[in-house]
Amino acid sequence: MAIRELKVCLLGDTGVGKSSIVCRFVQDHFDHNISPTIGASFMTKTVPCGNELHKFLIWDTAGQERFHSLAPMYYRGSAAAVIVYDITKQDSFHTLKKWVKELKEHGPENIVVAIAGNKCDLSDIREVSMKDAREYADSIGAIVVETSAKNAINVEELFRGISRRIPPLEPHQNGSNGAMKLGRQTSQTTNRCC
Amino acid sequence: MAADLPAEFDVVILGTGLPESIVAAACSRIGQRVLHLDSRNYYGGNWASFTFSGLQSWIDEYKQREATTDEPVTNKEQILENEGIIPLNQRDRTIRNIETFSFSKSEDSNIVEEIGALSIKPELLNTNPTDGDQPLQESPAPEQPELQEPQSESVEHQETTSESDQIPGANIAPNSEGGSTTDAEPNAAKVCQTESRKSITYSDIVREGRRFNIDLVSKFLYSRGLLIDLLIKSNVSRYTEFKNVTRILTYHNGRIEQVPCSRADVFSSKQLSMIEKRTLMKFLTFCADYEQHPEEYQDYKDSAFLDFLQSKRLTPSLQHFVLCSIAMVSKNTNTVDGLKATQHFLRCLGRYGNTPFLFHMYGLGEIPQCFCRMSAVFGGIYCLHHSLQCLVIDEDSKQCKAVIDSSGKRISCNYVLVEDSYLSEVTCAQVQYRQISRAILITDCSVLKSESDQEISVLTVPSEDGRQNAVYMTELCSSTNTCMKNTYLVHLSCPSVKATAREDLEPVIQKLFTLDADGGE
Ligand SMILES: Nc1nc2c(ncn2[C@@H]2O[C@H](COP(=O)(O)OP(=O)(O)OP(=O)(O)O)[C@@H](O)[C@H]2O)c(=O)[nH]1
Ligand SMILES: [Mg+2]
Numbered sequence: 001m002a003i004r005e006l007k008v009c010l011l012g013d014t015g016v017g018k019s020s021i022v023c024r025f026v027q028d029h030f031d032h033n034i035s036p037t038i039g040a041s042f043m044t045k046t047v048p049c050g051n052e053l054h055k056f057l058i059w060d061t062a063g064q065e066r067f068h069s070l071a072p073m074y075y076r077g078s079a080a081a082v083i084v085y086d087i088t089k090q091d092s093f094h095t096l097k098k099w100v101k102e103l104k105e106h107g108p109e110n111i112v113v114a115i116a117g118n119k120c121d122l123s124d125i126r127e128v129s130m131k132d133a134r135e136y137a138d139s140i141g142a143i144v145v146e147t148s149a150k151n152a153i154n155v156e157e158l159f160r161g162i163s164r165r166i167p168p169l170e171p172h173q174n175g176s177n178g179a180m181k182l183g184r185q186t187s188q189t190t191n192r193c194c
Numbered sequence: 195m196a197a198d199l200p201a202e203f204d205v206v207i208l209g210t211g212l213p214e215s216i217v218a219a220a221c222s223r224i225g226q227r228v229l230h231l232d233s234r235n236y237y238g239g240n241w242a243s244f245t246f247s248g249l250q251s252w253i254d255e256y257k258q259r260e261a262t263t264d265e266p267v268t269n270k271e272q273i274l275e276n277e278g279i280i281p282l283n284q285r286d287r288t289i290r291n292i293e294t295f296s297f298s299k300s301e302d303s304n305i306v307e308e309i310g311a312l313s314i315k316p317e318l319l320n321t322n323p324t325d326g327d328q329p330l331q332e333s334p335a336p337e338q339p340e341l342q343e344p345q346s347e348s349v350e351h352q353e354t355t356s357e358s359d360q361i362p363g364a365n366i367a368p369n370s371e372g373g374s375t376t377d378a379e380p381n382a383a384k385v386c387q388t389e390s391r392k393s394i395t396y397s398d399i400v401r402e403g404r405r406f407n408i409d410l411v412s413k414f415l416y417s418r419g420l421l422i423d424l425l426i427k428s429n430v431s432r433y434t435e436f437k438n439v440t441r442i443l444t445y446h447n448g449r450i451e452q453v454p455c456s457r458a459d460v461f462s463s464k465q466l467s468m469i470e471k472r473t474l475m476k477f478l479t480f481c482a483d484y485e486q487h488p489e490e491y492q493d494y495k496d497s498a499f500l501d502f503l504q505s506k507r508l509t510p511s512l513q514h515f516v517l518c519s520i521a522m523v524s525k526n527t528n529t530v531d532g533l534k535a536t537q538h539f540l541r542c543l544g545r546y547g548n549t550p551f552l553f554h555m556y557g558l559g560e561i562p563q564c565f566c567r568m569s570a571v572f573g574g575i576y577c578l579h580h581s582l583q584c585l586v587i588d589e590d591s592k593q594c595k596a597v598i599d600s601s602g603k604r605i606s607c608n609y610v611l612v613e614d615s616y617l618s619e620v621t622c623a624q625v626q627y628r629q630i631s632r633a634i635l636i637t638d639c640s641v642l643k644s645e646s647d648q649e650i651s652v653l654t655v656p657s658e659d660g661r662q663n664a665v666y667m668t669e670l671c672s673s674t675n676t677c678m679k680n681t682y683l684v685h686l687s688c689p690s691v692k693a694t695a696r697e698d699l700e701p702v703i704q705k706l707f708t709l710d711a712d713g714g715e
Contacts, residue, residue, distance in 0.1 A: 062567060063570055063573075063575070063576075064566075064567070064570045066575070066576075067198075067575070067576060067577040067580070068578070068579075069577055069579075071237050071566055072563065073433065073434070073563040073564060076556055077435075177673060178437060179436060180435060180437070180546060181431060181432060181435055181436075182422060182426055182431040182436060182552075183431060
């Protein structure tokens with residue numbers, strides 16, 4: 001099966017559970033005392049989708065969003081963006097809209113947008129209704145699910161939903177644009193012209 | 195927002211160009227607490243790249259800032275008794291003489307809007323929050339770039355701002371020996387319609403404006419060298435992608451020709467005779483390890499490379515190829531330097547493709563951002579649109595111990611790194627400035643057509659009389675993600691000789707590009 005690398009970038013306020021969602025998805029693990037993200041740049045997980053394997057390269061913001069200084073390179077080439085809010089914080093739902101705007105401005109066209117209303121295990125203190133979230137998601141053509149990284153609810157569904165929205169490659173496409181990553185493996189030390 | 199910034203760091207870095215970003219990544223990587231600031235609301239300083247409308251706002255912003263004077267702001271309250279200050283510039287002055295031209299005929303005269311455009315934030319036009327004398331609300335933010343009337347006169351902008359273009363490492367071509375000089379650049383941008391094939395209009399460009407990533411300073415990289423090593427070693431390379439330059443072109447005998455440089459190119463070349471092919475191959479084979487054969491060039495050590503080439507019986511065409519397009523040196527470069535440059539070219543050849551050069555997807559502006567991301571991943575704190583008023587110096591030790599940021603907050607630190615354009619003229623009195631003239635064109639066909647419309651080409655145009663420096667040109671196709679489909683983004687540069695970039699580059703542009711016959715000028 002062909003492996004397709006898909007870049008996914010995470011967006012959302014600090015503390016909404018971006019890293020926790022990824023940690024649940026990739027390692028099926030939840031850490032109550034996870035610290036604000038530093039040191040994580042990306043995690044990967046491969047899942048089957050139809051006749052293809054989707055290898056998600058999930059980028060975390062690395063804290064650059066804290067002072068509104070996320071670099072455009074963060075969005076480059078993303079197949080999808082997961083925008084997370086915390087269902088117990090109205091504010092985090094409000095800023096979600098700013099992230100959507102930012103994506104429209106800097107992100108690639110045709111990017112799949114998935115909205116995750118996280119911490120749904122705390123629905124007794126919820127501030128954002130599912131109805132509001134769904135209405136907003138529909139208005140921008142985004143996927144929406146309520147997730148709990150803590151209780152492993154809907155995290156896989158979130159990524160499965162993304163997979164489903166990624167159009168399969170046409171037989172003649174190889175998914176590559178001819179660009180290359182520089183790496184140790186590509187260097188041929190003795191290749192000369194003559 | 196600034197109130198949330200911690201009051202203590204190990205290293206404060208101002209400016210997000212490539213050198214500053216590399217240092218930020220390095221410091222964070224070894225565990226230093228880094229605060230990385232830029233007075234602009236975008237990354238890269240003069241290494242930035244912009245969309246089409248982004249570039250227009252940048253030009254407008256420079257124009258506006260030109261009209262205001264720099265009032266030094268100093269917040270004396272925060273300064274203790276035995277402390278001095280070094281005030282910093284609130285405005286950047288190295289890019290000068292910006293002019294824009296449009297040669298496109300716009301048959302559709304209705305107002306166009308960039309697809310997906312959002313209104314430009316007013317602060318984009320005023321990157322200096324401390325400049326109280328600059329009325330924010332009066333900035334006429336162009337919500338969408340205006341459509342120019344058919345055959346409209348060129349819009350002229352003239353500004354004085356500053357740029358620090360410090361080139362680290364030796365693997366940025368062609369001005370690789372730039373070392374630590376600082377360039378002040380008269381800059382000219384030009385929208386030029388060559389032969390109208392698919393008839394790209396100005397409105398098309400505006401509409402597809404987001405497809406452009408226009409570098410203020412365009413460079414391509416040798417596929418071997420310190421920067422490439424650093425990208426790989428630091429793992430920053432995984433954030434980013436390159437394409438190999440596909441063609442090396444030269445301007446020779448009034449025509450543009452492709453330079454054969456690999457073995458396959460040389461043998462398949464139609465412009466070379468059989469004898470020339472053999473001579474060139476033999477010469478290049480020698481250059482690949484010239485040190486092993488000192489007897490071959492001993493007598494020419496102190497003479498010009500060109501004389502050496504003649505002694506090797508290279509025909510005038512071959513001399514031209516080797517001198518201008520392979521070694522990329524001037525007529526008076528000495529033999530050893532010429533050999534070294536040729537060898538470097540050959541060593542880079544074939545590492546990633548058929549030419550020795552790499553071009554960055556989405557433009558050079560991505561590279562500093564990649565290093566910034568690495569710094570952030572290791573804890574660096576990023577704050578754009580935030581500057582420093584001054585550095586606080588301890589009078590006894592003469593060391594910088596703190597900075598005052600643009601909101602007036604004192605932040606203590608052990609080290610400060612400031613991009614040169616933020617330093618005042620007084621502070622930089624000792625610096626030798628070098629001027630570079632640049633032009634950026636958007637064209638609708640390649641300077642040398644080939645089977646593929648997706649060539650990335652590098653072209654050298656030697657000066658006519660051989661006394662001035664050559665003009666270097668890169669032509670980028672849309673698959674580099676720097677321009678829209680059916681267009682090319684062309685960057686030209688040469689060391690400044692005349693008063694403006696226009697005067698330096700116009701003759702070459704006229705040689706290489708034609709305007710659509712009925713489009714008029
Ligand atoms: N109850 C509950 N808590 C959660 C859930 N997901 C995350 N948390 C907690 O929320 C806090 C923040 O989670 P993070 O994953 O660090 O959030 P983040 O969005 O990555 O934050 P930054 O890295 O600072 O931007 C942590 O204390 C988590 O334990 C969840 O589904 N339910
Ligand atoms: Mg996190």
